[in-house]
Amino acid sequence: MEGFVRDGDSGTAAHYEHEVAPHVRRLRSRALSDRLAESLLFLPIMMLAVAMVLAMVLAEIDERYMVNPSEVITFTPDVAVTLLGIIAGAMITTAGVVFSLLVVSLQLASGQFSPRVLRGFWRDRHGQVLVGLLLSTFAFCVLALARIDTAADHAPPLTVGVALLLTLLSVIAIVVYLDRISRNQYVGRIVQRVARETQSLIGELPYGPRIGVKVGEPVDPPDVGSLGPPLIVTAVTDGWVQQLSRRAIVAAVPPDTVVRLETRVGAFITAGTPLVTMWPPPEDKATSARLVAEAVIIGVARTMQQDIDFGLRQLTDVGLRALSAAVNDPTTAVEVILRIGSVMRPLLLAECPTQAMRDREGRTLLTPCDLDHTEYVAHAFNQLRHYAAPHPSVVIPLLRTMGMLRDCCLSGYRGAMTPDRARTIAALDHQIDLTLQGVRATGMLPADLAMVEAIGAACTAQPTRHPST
Structure with a gap:
């Protein structure tokens, strides 16, 4: 930025920032969505938070409005305490069993097929929802136990009813998960999933929402040897190139600049090796180098x-x-x-x-x-x-x-x-x-x-x- 100020053109750097920023935000948003989709923690934690809020809200409703639940199925406080305690213990035990089944499945898939197919098991929404339901039911029951007055005539009807509903949903989710986890071990389903993911990307060629947009018209490659000394932007970290934005790379340099990308999506790049080469070097080398580097997302593993x-x-x-x-x-x-x-x-x-x-x-x-x-x-x-x-x-x-x-x-x-x-x-x-x-x-x-x-x-x-x- 300082170079532009000294040259009396402080708006140029801001212009480049404005042009590059939307494309970089899209890259980072897709990268974040991909990481969250493979996370076994994100969705369960969100469901756990919702269950805790729901438990407190229902407790307030029961206390204020459900004072005469004569037409609602009710339990005595002692029965409700026993029931909720049993449910909470069963849910946390079942959660441990589910995690054990998942680990065994990952080991079998990694050993028999390939470690690279494990991402399909991590991204299984049914497994994530099941873990979330088990943890949510456990937390809901524990919070409900804390709000039950054993001296009252009846237990909170809405709270106990929702606890029973969550228990039923958890049981159904366990059955569905067991069915899916046995079927997903079949090699035909694994290769079908990988093929479909790949075909969905191929369907966007040559340009598409994920592959990237067209930034110009085809030309014959220029003779870069006659363009003089270049500016070489090096990678700052080791890893696999997961995404890049052609539009952002082009928008980060001044007009009449030749930019050569020295890597590709799916390649492994080492810190300190060339990432991008540009002719001629821009006036503000630091800004252009930073913006170009931001247009390439590097991670620890290859992704689709x-x-x-x-x-x-x-x-x-x-x-x-x-x-x-x-x-x-x-x-x-x-x-x-x-x-x-x-x-x-x-x-x-x-x-x-x-x-x-x-x-x-x-x-x-x-x-x-x-x-x-x-x-x-x-x-x-x-x-x-x-x-x-x-x-x-x-x-x-x-x-x-x-x-x-x-x-x-x-x-x-x-x-x-x-x-x-x-x-x-x-x-x-x-x-x-x-x-x-x-x-x-x-x-x-x-x-x-x-x-x-x-x-x-x-x-x-x-x-x-x-x-x-």
Whole structure:
């Protein structure tokens, strides 16, 4: 800010702050919402607070207005005290059992599938609501016990009635939770959830509410070597890039500036390494560097806020764990491959954000680290094809999935083949060829090898048509 004041243009820094602030607020709001959605404490604590307030309000109503509850089901004070004490003890005991079940579920999911799928269990609203109900019922009953007058003719009817209602809701929630926790351990539901989250992000490409907005028109990347010495903004912390705002990055620099983002969503960045490079350096370097850094949200773990590649990573991890010698579950690996195919098809047909854009004020944004279709193909199949090679029952669906994707690339365009689509088809052909090479290196039985090679040859034929499995 001081640099702008010395130059007699104190409003310029404020202008940049005004332009960047709304986009940064949206990023932080989404980051906070994502953390709260995965918290096992936030919703239960809110429900606990509501229950405590409700207990005090109902106690006042009972004391002032329910003086003659002849037409209401009532209890004597001694019975009410015994009942509320039993409910409170049962609720806190059940809460401990529920936490134990949750821990066991997390251990099973982490060991059998992947630690990265645990976020789905943390985000389960039914589990959070159940914990909140148990804690709320316990707190409500304890506060109600403190307001019961054992010398009175009857116990507070509204307070006791709501305690019974909360108990009934808690019992129902326990049954629902037990049903969900047993079903959610099924691998099909896990990979379906991950695939749906990923597809929802893909549906926003090339620009959308979460992916980001278009900041300019596509241009050819400039020769940055001829632009002079740059300003390099470095990362101030280690972590995974969870979100970024292209609009905020562009708005943080003066007109006619070239900004190159040195990382991408889903990448790990180390403190002190380049985050953004800009040519020429702005007059107020400190302000621009701070605003650009605020437009990139870095956290301790990858999230699905903007990261399509993280969805592929989760699916691939489940497939790799299934193909390991410790688990040895080829059927699960086949299911994962089919889900990857359902994710990759719309992804390969969608348009990726342009890696070089210029806005109306001449500011150019370069994002060379963003993934393109060929890199998505590599991330989806590189590891799976390596570990699937010894298993004919797995490698055949893998080849057919890649053949299906190749078909959709060939038929997805009308007219001349675009360079991006040609590169994508070449990447799929390369994966098919590497898969066949890996199969040959395993010493597979001649009959199985001949069948696999025939399917591989059919995958690269034009046009190819294969069943889904």
